[in-house]
Amino acid sequence: MTEKTSPEPTPDTQPFFDATARGELRLPKCRTCGELFFYPRSWCPKCSSEDLEWVLCSGRARLHSYLINTRPAPGFEEESPYSIAIVELEEGPRMMTNIVGVPQTPEHLVLDMPLEVVFDKHGDVAVPKFAPAGEAA
Secondary structure, eight states: OOOOOOOOOOTTTHHHHHHHHTTOOEEEEETTTOOBOSSOOSSOTTTOOOOEEEEEOOOEEEEEEEEEESSOOTTOGGGOSEEEEEEEETTSOEEEEOBOSSOSSTTTSOTTOEEEEEEEEETTEEEEEEEETTOOO
């Protein structure tokens, strides 16, 4: 069996993964125009400013879209089926993630369902995933 891969932080993503290791969801926010965004990068996608700060997010989101993957990537065979989802954070940005804590069926993955962030340890980093609100551990 292939070993599961883990994200490797870069200089731009290191603050994100430092926060997830502490059980926090922090995203970059532009000090110039106020844009909060995901994925982490060294400049604002709205105004191109490099004057950024990292802000704590609530961890609450809603399910925007998903697919159920039944052909897992190498190393993820034991987790199949699993969802690959886009959630919309309460603060506005959308992020790609997985939905956990619920059967991976259309009957249980209801669009617009309220979610809460949970953190899954992958090697040396913690990856944010989302579970139905009220069921996050």
